[in-house]
Amino acid sequence: MKRSVTVLGATGSVGGATVDLLLRHADRFEVEAVAGGSDARALAEVAVRLKARRAVIADETQGEALARALELTGVRSAAGARAMTEAASIPVDWTMAAISGAAGLAPTVAAVRRGGAVALATKECLVCAGQAFMAEVARAGATLLPVDSEHNALMQALGGQSVAEVETMTLTASGGPFRDWSAERIAAARPEDALRHPTWTMGAKITIDSATLMNKGLELIEAHHLFAIDPTRLDVVVHPQSVIHGLVAFKDGAVTAGLASPDMRVPIAHTLGFPDRLSTPAARLDFAAIGRLTFEAPDMGRFPALGLARAALAAGGAAPTVLNAANEVAVALFLARRIGFMDVPRIVEETLEIAAGRPFGAPGTVEAALALDAEARRLAAERLPEAHFRAH
Incomplete structure (x- = not known):
């Protein structure tokens, strides 16, 4: 029997990776709805490729364009914030929540409230409304599955053990495009400089957050809520190769780590197939070819955003x-x-x-x-x- 799914944020980078996996495993899933921000043409193409029952666009001004693009396809369309929330409320087995920014909060909560599994790629749900959001998850009995490569790696490295057994959880950071830049050069950086991420291909906002290291600070806040772990037991280390995504150190001195090539299809596939595994075309790790893995402490002087996030979490x-x-x-x-x-x-x-x-x-x-x-x-x-x- 096929699992029913909804993809919120279907036209973004995470959404695109999700669509790729759904097409590769079309025999296992049926798509109820796809939702996007303002690109009507791209959303219509995704809806048709996935044979979705409906497509919803957040930008009301693009509603007519979406309807035209879907004429004669059999895919129903709608537009606006209310329509987004209604689409997220449709009962399905699995929802990808990948709408960036605070705009993703309401539809993601709607998905949580109807239960089922929610693959969470929207940081703001936990950063903006952590306590309230996790309370919604508990009330609905929903299954929350982290999509961020770091949190997904921590979940897998934890191996189902209690957080009470954990000494520290460590998130890795690539260091972004300015890892080796001087403070003076960083201060003069332009948007095009900050958007040249050395490892990941992501949306503009999250790429800038990676350049400031704010992204890693937001992830600390997320980890605190996801794993119900005290902020003092969370850490960050810069790991330029982006092979290790998260480490769990247990109180007996043992450390487990989540490793994978830097391809978002790996953590997405983990949540999409959970508790089973799905095949992906992601590159396999060749440790002999990689040669070595390096680590360094983040420079809080050149990247003060991380310190601000740590302070906000502590406060x-x-x-x-x-x-x-x-x-x-x-x-x-x-x-x-x-x-x-x-x-x-x-x-x-x-x-x-x-x-x-x-x-x-x-x-x-x-x-x-x-x-x-x-x-x-x-x-x-x-x-x-x-x-x-x-x-x-």
């Missing part, structure tokens, strides 16, 4: 939500060439400082998290006139 309360919102605003401004690269952590830091003086508490519901997110974005946007640098 708890509203801090992680504010951190995420301010970072999204700052990254968008950098990509638009309105601020410089080091203005990204500056804006985040200033927003956190302002928010710390406000009566904000940890959001107890997803709705409260979204309201706090909106307020934090407003505070972050107000930091723009004080930017010290304008990119040209």
